[in-house]
Amino acid sequence: MISPQVKTGGPVVKVQHHVNDEVIRPERLPNIWCPGCGIGIVVGAYVRAIQKSPIARDRQISISGIGCTGRVSGYLNLDSYHTTHGRAIAFATGMAVARPELEITVIAGDGDLGVIGGNHLIHAARRNVDLNVIMVNNFNYGMTGGQHGGTTPLGAKTHTSPYGNVETPFNIPYLVAAAGASFVARWTAMHVRQVTAAISRMMEVKGFAFMEVLSPCPPTFGEFNGYPDPLDMMNYFKDKAVVDNNADLSGIGVTTHPEDSVVVGNFVDRKRPSYQELLGDLRARVSAQGGAKK
Amino acid sequence: MKFEARITGLGGQGAITAGHVFGTAAALHEGKEVVVTEGYSPYVTGGWSRADVVISDEPIDYPLVSKLDALVTMYQEGLDINLKMVKPSGIIIAEQRLVDLSRVVGDKRVFAIPAASVAESLGKKVLMNIIMLGSMVALASPHTLEPLKKAVTERFPKAAELNVKALEAGVALASQAKQGGIEKLV
């Protein structure tokens, strides 16, 4: 365990320029996230994936919803959109249809994408809208102070499940894969390189590319569920994560129980025509028929 | 001059199409002011539907029908429900086979038109609405047939001839109905 009060020896060196500065908005730092939060790790991975990507920077678009992860967009030096709770994917769909050449990445939380916006998630996966969607799953509503949601493990304690959560959570990768996404992955905030590599792959994939990133949330979820310190859940991920790209998705629900493993991997990577491609074909067909309905 | 008509039938009989054709003829080929409004039962298939047509020389303010100059009905309840809306000087054109006219015996405003059987003899049951329209124009409206012929030709370019025939058949049936000779036809 690291104490937040730890002091380093030697002179303080202020970094004048960081390699990520051109993709983030340094003037907006420090960010709002708590010590031990995994969101910043995901942002770092996204930034590195953008830097590696051959796609023109001006075409990279970041869209987020509301809550802790919702704040991601505001720190990125891209065309970025902080939208309403749950609607980031729907917002992104409109943008993607109107301008298919954009590389749109939605980064939002589990409550945002999987609960209040759950309908948009499954239908965008079904349509296979060419978007990258990263769900940072911290198992609870963090910004509002720690309430249970659709990803909170059964029995977990939060301010709105003080006697233990009586709801069974979604197994998110299973849900999104069943809905039809081209690409489905799950990693944790511990798996920095894998998250970065998966984002790079998601930018290549035509169609709905989805990744769940499990993240610690020490002050609200961790505090009441056995992972109070910033590194506790990271250690859990380190000890219990099992990489299995070919896992049977029906059995990979997350319990956060210290004895239970967490299955991670790039589970689905398949070719399906994207929504934008199909809409483009439709327009071409209509145009070839001189506007006739056939 | 203001003319108000209701054309009503059951789903698939083409009451609303007949209203649109009538409205188009008056609006675009006679230069009249026209409003057509539609009504449906809550059921998509098989329920009643109706087109209400208001035609005027002046701009039309209140757009709905209030007192009918003509009621065209191709089903029983269309007569029962709407009878009270017909002006004393108005007329009622009922499909002879589909509407039982015994309750309106003696009402000189009622004309029975055998449009269903004539449509069958023309080879297409779906022409019933256009035959009824032809009869209505001949019996009730101040409008002539030519604009209607143009309107059906535009609406059904592939079956223009047949629809024009149906209109003319409707006119012929109307003149026979006027002479009280309708029974002989069927």
Added chain:
Amino acid sequence: MSMSKGGMPIPGDYFTMGNFACVEGAILAGCRLYAGYPITPSSEIFERASVRFPQVGGNAIEMEDELGSMAALVGGSFAGAKVMTATSGPGFSLMMENIGLAYMMEAPCVLVNVQRAGPSTGVPTLVGQGDMMQAKWGSHGDLETIAYSPSSVQEFFDLTIQAFNSAEKFRTPVFVMADQVVGMMWEKLHIPPAEEIEVVDRQVMEPASKLDKEHPLFDYARDFLPMPIAGMGSRVNVDSLTHDSRGYPSTDHDVSEILNRHLMGKIKNHEKEIWRWEESNLDDAEVAVVSYGSAARSALAAVKNARAKGIKAGLLRLITPWPFPDEIVEKLSRKVSGLVVAEVNYGQMIHPVRENSRCPVVGANWAPGALIEPRAIVDAMQAVVAE
């Protein structure tokens, strides 16, 4: 007769439905993205858009609900497209959330509400005008609203184009508050040649490399600001949270005040150029009816009937219920001895009318799913004259 032959609308005279006229107007105004969810009695708009938009290089997409279709409009708007949807009461309620988003982000978009009867799911197939207050006050927080109310098929076409122009100019969601009667009725429609139609396009923000770094990105002292379009290199954060002149979220009171005043002011400061109304028989009127949409046609019939009875009646038809033309109503209320507000609801626009009037105001209200009849309005005129 086809209005398009599978391409752009062809100038000419047609006999068509209000909902169809709306789509042809939208195409001429430059709209190329429709995101919707079907609902009676607006569905013909979506259906026709599904046929027509791909014919002119656009898209009509069906979202999973109205929350999503409204959010997709805002996203599409920031992709540079002119965007629209059509809905009716229940769908309008669901859109309120992201109407607020469009307002906050200053995303031009057009929402057509073909109003139907009753609260909740009410009577889907029948007419109502019960969403007039919701258009102004439905989304939380203080919003200024631009809304047009068509009374005929021709006006549905004309005002749809006008709605797009206002949306683009004011960078805000604009409503076309139609109703089932106007949406479903068939009348003559004149489509003028494209060169006679005024089309307003938005100002687009320069790429970041060309922007003056010292200058605020969003100069909220100005009413009309260029819009950052995704993928054009402006690198702007667009935020649903209250945001400062860089677009960054802020809880500062001054920032909040400046942004809110800007959002309201850009409409409020120009309301006189937005206001549209029509006067009939007002010159010598002793009693006047205030009405809008299909109810205004009943009101006009009522005015004629009242005049036949010797009542000097006139009509003020509100083409823009919002922003409310308060000075016009106030001036009229000084001239007449009473006002009647005729609506197909149980009294909505009567409130701003009364607030701005110096004479007695009574409502003529009837909303059982039918258009209010002229005689009910005449009765109300007689009542207000007697007052």
